[in-house]
Amino acid sequence: MSAPETAPETAPETAPGQNELDERAAELDREHVFHSWSAQGALQPFVLAGGSGCRAWDHAGRSYLDFSSQLVNLNIGHQHPKVVAAIREQAEQLATVAPATAHLVRGEAAKRIAARAPDGLRKVFFTNGGADANENAIRMARLHTGRDKVLSTYRSYHGNTGAAVVATGDWRRVPNEFARGHVHFFGPYLYRSEFWAKTPEQEGERALQHLRRVVEAEGPSGIAAILLETIPGTAGIMMPPPGYLAGVRELASKHGIVLILDEVMAGFGRTGEWFAFDPYDVVPDLITFAKGVNSGYVPVGGVIIGDHIAADFDDTVFPGGLTYSGHPLAAASIVAALDAMEDEGIVANAKAVGRDHIGPALEALAEKHEIVGEVRGTGVFWAMELVADRDTREPVPAAVMGRIKAELLQRGVLPFLADNRIHVVPPCIVTPDEVAEAVQAYDEVLGLDLLS
Numbered sequence: 001m002s003a004p005e006t007a008p009e010t011a012p013e014t015a016p017g018q019n020e021l022d023e024r025a026a027e028l029d030r031e032h033v034f035h036s037w038s039a040q041g042a043l044q045p046f047v048l049a050g051g052s053g054c055r056a057w058d059h060a061g062r063s064y065l066d067f068s069s070q071l072v073n074l075n076i077g078h079q080h081p082k083v084v085a086a087i088r089e090q091a092e093q094l095a096t097v098a099p100a101t102a103h104l105v106r107g108e109a110a111k112r113i114a115a116r117a118p119d120g121l122r123k124v125f126f127t128n129g130g131a132d133a134n135e136n137a138i139r140m141a142r143l144h145t146g147r148d149k150v151l152s153t154y155r156s157y158h159g160n161t162g163a164a165v166v167a168t169g170d171w172r173r174v175p176n177e178f179a180r181g182h183v184h185f186f187g188p189y190l191y192r193s194e195f196w197a198k199t200p201e202q203e204g205e206r207a208l209q210h211l212r213r214v215v216e217a218e219g220p221s222g223i224a225a226i227l228l229e230t231i232p233g234t235a236g237i238m239m240p241p242p243g244y245l246a247g248v249r250e251l252a253s254k255h256g257i258v259l260i261l262d263e264v265m266a267g268f269g270r271t272g273e274w275f276a277f278d279p280y281d282v283v284p285d286l287i288t289f290a291k292g293v294n295s296g297y298v299p300v301g302g303v304i305i306g307d308h309i310a311a312d313f314d315d316t317v318f319p320g321g322l323t324y325s326g327h328p329l330a331a332a333s334i335v336a337a338l339d340a341m342e343d344e345g346i347v348a349n350a351k352a353v354g355r356d357h358i359g360p361a362l363e364a365l366a367e368k369h370e371i372v373g374e375v376r377g378t379g380v381f382w383a384m385e386l387v388a389d390r391d392t393r394e395p396v397p398a399a400v401m402g403r404i405k406a407e408l409l410q411r412g413v414l415p416f417l418a419d420n421r422i423h424v425v426p427p428c429i430v431t432p433d434e435v436a437e438a439v440q441a442y443d444e445v446l447g448l449d450l451l452s
Contacts, residue, residue, distance in 0.1 A: 021059035022047045036160070037172065046409075051078030054427050054434050056414060064409070067426045067438050068416035069380075072233060073291035075269045076337050076346060077427040083297050086336035090328050099126075099325040109331040112338045113293065113304060116274045118283045123310040126302045126326035130264030130290035131159020133301035134227065136320050137286045138163045141225035141258035143319075144309045148180065149218055151211075152227040153187035155235040158262055167227050170235060185214045187228070189238050191374045191385065192393065204241030212251060220255035225286075230276035233265035234418055237383040239376055246281040258309070260286045264301065268292030269341060269428040272351025272379030285309060294337040295427075300330035341428070350428035354379040357432045358424060361439040369446040371396065382424040384442075388451055395420035400450050407448065411441040 029045040049059040054077055057063040069075065076083065090105060097103050110124040127133045138150055152158065154169035165172060166179040186194040188207040195206035215223060226248060232238050252259040261284040266276035270292055273279060286309065290301030324330075341347055354377070362382055366372040373387035386401070388394045401417050408415045416423040422442065426434065 018059040018061065021049070025049075025059070053077045053079075054430050062412075064412050064414040065426075065434060065438055065441075066414045067424060068414050069425050069427050070296065071291070072265050072270070072381075072416060072423070072425045073296040075292035075350075075380075075428045076295040076341060077429045080295070080337070080340060082340045083294065083333050083336040086332045087297060087329050090332035094328055096324075097328050099321060099323070103326070103328055103331070105328055105335060106326040106331040109326070109334040109338075112335060113289070113302070116268075116338075117287060117304045120283070120307050121287065121304045122307055123305040124302050125305060125320075126300065126330070127290075127322055128299050128324055129159070129301040130262075130288065131161040131164045131301075132322065133264065133288040133290055133303050134158045134164040134167065134260070134262060135161045137260045137288050137303045138167065138225060138227065139320055140286060140303065140305065140309055140318075141260060144258060144312055145224045145256065147222050147224040149183055149223045150181055150225045150227055151183050151185060151214065151218070151223060153229075153232070153235075154184045155187060155189060155232055155238065156227075156229055156262075157232075157234040158227065158229075159264075181224075183214065183218055183223075185211055187232065187238070188241050188244055189236070190241065191376075200241035201243075204244040204247070207241075207244060208247040208251070211248065215251060215255060215257075220257065223255065223257050225258040225260050226252050227260045227262060229262045229264075229266065230280075231266045231271060231378075231381065233381070236385070236418070236421060237377050237381055237423060239378065240280065245277065249282045249284075252285075258285045260284060260288065262288050264288055264290045265292075266381065268338075269347040269350050270379055270381045270425075272347065272354050274347060292428075294330065294333040297333045297337070298327065298330040299324075300327065300334065344429075346428045349430075350379045353430055353432060353435060354382070357435045358382055361435060362424060365439065365443060365446060368443070371446055371450060377424070380424075380426050380428055380430060384422045384424065386420050386422065396451070403448075403450060404445055407445040408441055411444065413438050413441040 025047045026045050035043060047058045048056050050057055054066055055063055056066050056078055113124050114122050150167055152167040156169040158164040158167045163179040165176045166182045169184050188203045190197060190200055190203040193203055197203035197206050249259055261277055263275055267289045285306040287304040294300055362375040362384055366375045370390055371386050372384050373390055373393055374385045376383055386396045388396050405415055405417050416425050
C-alpha cells in the first residue's frame with residue numbers, strides 16, 4: 001500500500017488577530033446561522049478554519065485530531081490535494097451543467113461507482129446527499145412494485161427529507177411524521193436485545209423471525225421495500241449477526257419486496273470495504289450512498305439501481321429529478337476521490353488499522369474502564385457504549401457525555417458522540433500513531449471520575 005497523498009498535517013502558526021477571527025466566526029454563526037437538530041439559543045459554535053489529513057484547526061492555530069470525520073464522511077481526510085485539484089480544474093472548465101445534458105465527468109463518476117457495486121446494478125441516479133438518495137430509492141421501490149409500505153428499523157437514521165425522516169427510527173422521526181406508509185421493526189442489537197437473545201446467532205434468528213411476523217402482519221402484497229442501513233451508524237454501529245442480512249434478502253425476494261441497503265455512512269471505505277455489505281451474502285436491489293463517495297468535499301449522493309428496476313423506466317418517465325443531479329464539481333470530486341482511494345490503498349488501510357490497532361486498543365480500554373459496556377465495529381467505524389452500571393447496562397446520562405466531549409476537545413481530539421456512545425470514526429487514512437494519540441486521550445478521559 002502506498003502512502004496516502006495529503007498536504008502537510010500542521011496548523012498554521014498563530015498570527016496577530018487570529019483569535020479575533022475565531023471570535024468573529026462564532027459571532028456571525030450565532031447571529032445568522034440556523035443549525036440543524038439544535039435549540040438555537042444554547043449553541044456555542046465550535047470554530048474550524050482549516051485542515052489536512054486527519055487534523056483540523058481554528059484560526060488561532062489550535063489543532064485537533066479529527067476522530068469524528070466531521071459527520072462520519074471525511075473518509076479521504078481533509079484537503080486531499082488530488083480532490084481539491086480536480087474540483088478546481090472542473091470549476092475552471094465548466095462549473096455547472098443541467099442534469100439532462102450528457103457530461104463526461106458525470107459519466108466517469110457513475111462508471112466508477114457502478115464498478116464497485118455487484119453485477120446487475122449498472123445505473124446511478126445522482127442526488128444532493130444521502131437523505132434525497134433514500135427519498136428517491138423509496139420512490140423507485142414504490143413505482144417498481146406498485147405497493148406503498150416501507151419497512152425500516154427503529155434504530156436507524158435515513159435523512160431529513162419527507163419520507164427519509166419518517167423511515168428514520170429515532171426521535172427525529174416523531175415531530176416529522178407527515179409521510180405515509182411507513183412501518184418500523186426492531187433490528188438486531190445483541191447488547192440490548194429485544195429478543196432475550198444470548199448469542200449473536202440467537203439474535204439474528206430471532207430478529208429475522210420478528211421481521212417475518214411484521215411482514216406477515218402488514219401484508220406482504222402491500223410492502224414495497226425493506227430499507228436497512230447495512231451497519232446502522234448514528235444509531236450505534238451495530239454489526240449484523242451471522243446470517244441476518246442474507247435472511248432479510250431471502251425474505252424480501254420471497255415476497256417481491258425491494259431491498260434497499262443504505263450505505264450513506266458505511267459505504268466507500270468506512271468499514272474497510274468498498275461497501276459494508278461486501279463481506280455478507282447479500283445483493284440489494286437498490287444501494288444509497290453519499291458521504292464517503294467524495295468525502296463530502298462537494299454535496300452529493302445517489303442511488304445505484306438494479307437493472308431490473310432501471311428497466312421500468314426505459315419507456316416510462318421517472319417522476320423525479322434535481323437541479324443539481326450529477327453536478328460537475330461533485331462528479332469531479334468523486335472521480336478524484338475514488339481514484340485516489342484505489343491508487344493509495346486507502347480502503348485497505350482502513351481495514352488493517354481497524355483490525356490491528358483500533359479494535360484491540362478499544363478492547364483494552366473496555367477491560368480497563370468499567371464505564372465501557374461494549375465495544376463494536378470494523379474498519380474505521382467503531383463505537384464504545386458507555387454505561388453507569390455494567391450489570392444493568394444503564395446508559396450514562398447526557399451530562400456525562402457533555403463532559404467527555406469537553407475533556408476530549410481539551411486534549412486535542414475532535415470526537416463524535418451519540419447518545420451514550422463515543423463513536424471512533426477517523427478518516428480511512430488514519431495512521432497507527434494517530435490511533436495511539438486518540439486512544440491515549442480516550443484513556444485519560446474515561447479514567448476521570450465521571451459518574452460522581
